[in-house]
Amino acid sequence: MNFTGNEELLARVINEQKGRYIVETTTGPRSALVKGKMHYEAFSRMDYPAVGDWVILRDVATTDEVIIDEILPRYSKITRKVAGLKTDVQIVATNVTKVFIVVSAEEPLNARKLERYLAAVWDNGASPFIVFSKADLAENSEQIKQDAELIAFGVPVFLWSAETMDGKEEILEHIDTEDTIVLIGSSGVGKSTLINALLEADIQKTGAVRAEDKRGRHTTTHRELLLLPTGGVIIDTPGMRELQLWAEDDQSLSGSFNDISTLFEQCRFADCSHKTEPGCAVLSALENGTLENSRWQSYLKLQRELAYAERKQNARLASEEKKRWKKVTQKRKKDKY
Numbered sequence: 001m002n003f004t005g006n007e008e009l010l011a012r013v014i015n016e017q018k019g020r021y022i023v024e025t026t027t028g029p030r031s032a033l034v035k036g037k038m039h040y041e042a043f044s045r046m047d048y049p050a051v052g053d054w055v056i057l058r059d060v061a062t063t064d065e066v067i068i069d070e071i072l073p074r075y076s077k078i079t080r081k082v083a084g085l086k087t088d089v090q091i092v093a094t095n096v097t098k099v100f101i102v103v104s105a106e107e108p109l110n111a112r113k114l115e116r117y118l119a120a121v122w123d124n125g126a127s128p129f130i131v132f133s134k135a136d137l138a139e140n141s142e143q144i145k146q147d148a149e150l151i152a153f154g155v156p157v158f159l160w161s162a163e164t165m166d167g168k169e170e171i172l173e174h175i176d177t178e179d180t181i182v183l184i185g186s187s188g189v190g191k192s193t194l195i196n197a198l199l200e201a202d203i204q205k206t207g208a209v210r211a212e213d214k215r216g217r218h219t220t221t222h223r224e225l226l227l228l229p230t231g232g233v234i235i236d237t238p239g240m241r242e243l244q245l246w247a248e249d250d251q252s253l254s255g256s257f258n259d260i261s262t263l264f265e266q267c268r269f270a271d272c273s274h275k276t277e278p279g280c281a282v283l284s285a286l287e288n289g290t291l292e293n294s295r296w297q298s299y300l301k302l303q304r305e306l307a308y309a310e311r312k313q314n315a316r317l318a319s320e321e322k323k324r325w326k327k328v329t330q331k332r333k334k335d336k337y
């Protein structure tokens with residue numbers, strides 16, 4: 001990326017609260033809002049900035065809140081499904097390169113859970129790492145590490161203890177300057193403790209951020225994207241904390257429509273479209289009333305929405321990337337930066 005002479009237009013989102021953002025610029029944190037057009041064009045929450053996003057700003061010279069003009073294409077996004085009237089997908093963090101799955105070495109290894117975590121990380125486009133915390137409390141931490149390595153095929157596995165600080169250097173060696181990392185894992189495994197150790201400071205102190213809002217008021221809020229003294233950043237958002245639920249019990253689409261996926265397995269043809277085929281288990285379940293039509297319709301609707309969102313996302317990423325960069329450079333010329 002070359003933003004020579006134009007650095008103030010490029011920023012990174014470090015906090016989001018109810019549609020208000022704090023972005024880190026080369027001249028410090030600023031309050032930010034999205035441009036009106038973004039609201040019209042937004043298809044879902046995916047189309048709004050999220051913590052970790054690189055964005056292009058407008059109106060940086062004014063004292064008011066800056067406007068987020070563009071979200072640069074995302075390298076990856078960590079998402080979670082939000083239960084509500086309809087299933088929505090919330091972005092927990094973007095542009096994450098590495099995910100540290102933190103598991104307590106004190107507990108017996110839960111292979112299935114670890115596999116689900118690994119799959120979830122890969123699904124989200126980041127590289128997983130496994131950290132066994134509380135190594136000081138484990139009976140045989142080396143054994144746990146070896147067992148995990150058998151499941152994780154080449155994924156680095158670390159033993160870490162906050163008591164002795166053993167393992168910290170090894171973990172830091174795996175974090176590069178351009179990395180954006182997040183930590184996931186069950187409550188109480190020691191994620192905050194590890195983050196604090198990596199930061200060598202209290203997050204409460206380093207995390208506070210003061211930014212100016214529209215009326216010149218200063219707002220103090222939490223920085224959710226934290227700079228590591230050794231390079232790289234850690235994202236720690238409230239959503240990160242709830243992510244474990246999604247990895248721990250299977251709330252995926254097929255999970256929540258278990259009855260329907262069971263029917264699919266009973267169709268005569270493996271590639272059944274469930275429209276006209278003979279021996280279709282869905283059609284016969286609809287006919288004999290064991291599957292309610294409304295439930296089938298909501299399944300189809302969700303399928304269409306997900307497919308549409310995905311198509312939209314993919315097509316846009318491909319074509320918009322070029323367009324965005326072009327726009328940015330044109331703007332730069334126009335503004336005589």
Ligand SMILES: Nc1nc2c(ncn2[C@@H]2O[C@H](COP(=O)(O)OP(=O)(O)OP(=O)(O)O)[C@@H](O)[C@H]2O)c(=O)[nH]1
Pocket residue numbers: 133134135136137160161162163185186187188189190191192193194241
């Ligand atoms: N003995 C020992 N205790 C640890 C270690 N790491 C964390 N703890 C303790 O475990 C407890 C939970 O640690 P946290 O860092 O708050 O855990 P967390 O994963 O951030 O928990 P949530 O915020 O609920 O998600 C605290 O009392 C820590 O002091 C460790 O390596 N060894």
Ligand SMILES: [Zn+2]
Pocket residue numbers: 264267268272273274275277279280281282283
């Ligand atoms: Zn069928």
